[in-house]
Amino acid sequence: MILSNNTSLCYVHNDKQFFCCPDLLCAIQTGLCDADTTTPVWNRPASAFPTCRGNGSVVPLELCSSAFMFPGETETCCRPSKTPQLIPHPKAAILAKMPCGNPGDTSKVQNGEHALRGEFPWMVFLKNKIDNKFCGGTLIHPRYVLTAAHCIRSYPKTALRALLGVHNWRQETNPCTSASNCQEISIEDKFVLNRRQKVIHDIGLLRLKNPAKLVVGEVVPICLPIYDHLRVHLPIKLTITGWGIYNAERKASNILQKANTQVLQHESEIVNSDKCEIVNSFCAGGYEYANHCQGDSGGPYQAQDMYNGSVRYVQYGVISGGGKNCENPELPSKGMLVGYYMAWILNQMELS
Numbered sequence: 001m002i003l004s005n006n007t008s009l010c011y012v013h014n015d016k017q018f019f020c021c022p023d024l025l026c027a028i029q030t031g032l033c034d035a036d037t038t039t040p041v042w043n044r045p046a047s048a049f050p051t052c053r054g055n056g057s058v059v060p061l062e063l064c065s066s067a068f069m070f071p072g073e074t075e076t077c078c079r080p081s082k083t084p085q086l087i088p089h090p091k092a093a094i095l096a097k098m099p100c101g102n103p104g105d106t107s108k109v110q111n112g113e114h115a116l117r118g119e120f121p122w123m124v125f126l127k128n129k130i131d132n133k134f135c136g137g138t139l140i141h142p143r144y145v146l147t148a149a150h151c152i153r154s155y156p157k158t159a160l161r162a163l164l165g166v167h168n169w170r171q172e173t174n175p176c177t178s179a180s181n182c183q184e185i186s187i188e189d190k191f192v193l194n195r196r197q198k199v200i201h202d203i204g205l206l207r208l209k210n211p212a213k214l215v216v217g218e219v220v221p222i223c224l225p226i227y228d229h230l231r232v233h234l235p236i237k238l239t240i241t242g243w244g245i246y247n248a249e250r251k252a253s254n255i256l257q258k259a260n261t262q263v264l265q266h267e268s269e270i271v272n273s274d275k276c277e278i279v280n281s282f283c284a285g286g287y288e289y290a291n292h293c294q295g296d297s298g299g300p301y302q303a304q305d306m307y308n309g310s311v312r313y314v315q316y317g318v319i320s321g322g323g324k325n326c327e328n329p330e331l332p333s334k335g336m337l338v339g340y341y342m343a344w345i346l347n348q349m350e351l352s
Helices: 024-028 092-096 323-328 338-348
Strands: 008-011 017-021 056-060 069-071 077-079 123-128 134-141 144-147 160-164 181-191 204-208 238-244 259-262 283-284 300-307 310-319 333-337
Touching: 056 160, 092 338, 123 144, 134 310, 144 310, 160 204, 238 310, 310 338, 333 338
Parallel strands: none
Antiparallel strands: 008 017, 056 077, 069 077, 123 134, 123 160, 134 144, 144 204, 160 181, 181 204, 238 259, 238 300, 259 283, 283 333, 300 310, 310 333
């Protein structure tokens, strides 16, 4: 951050305005450009990862940079640096310069089942022309959409369409015209992680044929956990969003829905299943907490957190299995842990 007359205001602290620093070095070592290194006060939500020595967290080995870990066999006590550092990937610094995770006028946000227009401007309505099934997704860059692998694996890229800026999909997507806020973009390429292991890697990425037109409050990317303090953190309370089934009549919602849910630790009596151990995925919902349903797959588990000096929405998970469990609310739903797949995601992205 740097004091400037620039228009890229990031935050205000002690009556001083701090602006986003365009230098790549600032993305790599943010403290070098800060006129005041003290960040705004932010009460960070509790993490689903257990705490350990040195203010660390017990996380899967894949989530921790070797510079900060006390290693074990499969898990490690990971202690992130005192000042935010990017994860060790050459493309992380490029992605860090991109505006993300800001819904615009947050004063409009309210509690309720219906999300307001612009409340989650990174949401993507992903449809295909073969069987008219749909999934959710998130815009993570003007050219890239993150989703679940099972949403795109069986379909040719020519059959898939990404619709952005959608609120009521029945009104706005047939067709997606220039008169509405909607943007319909075809797919240039798709990527699915196909590791032949016992673990299911339900993660997919789409490269858009044309870059999305970013519009504040309408079409904005969500932030990813590309900083070490985000990668080793999984908020217990998360928000899920989607257009999936929402009632006993198994009817999909016209309007984007939102719900708060809670991550379940694998030792919890509620879970009672090894399938919910937090490694590359996690379980959430069950009992009094919200579950996702069919049609919500590919959408985000998200929460606000500190990102590059300001509070932004960060995507911590991708909605995966358990959609049928919305009819059995005592059973949890599953999300893929985005931090676990950050290297794979960045490897597929062409960034410059």
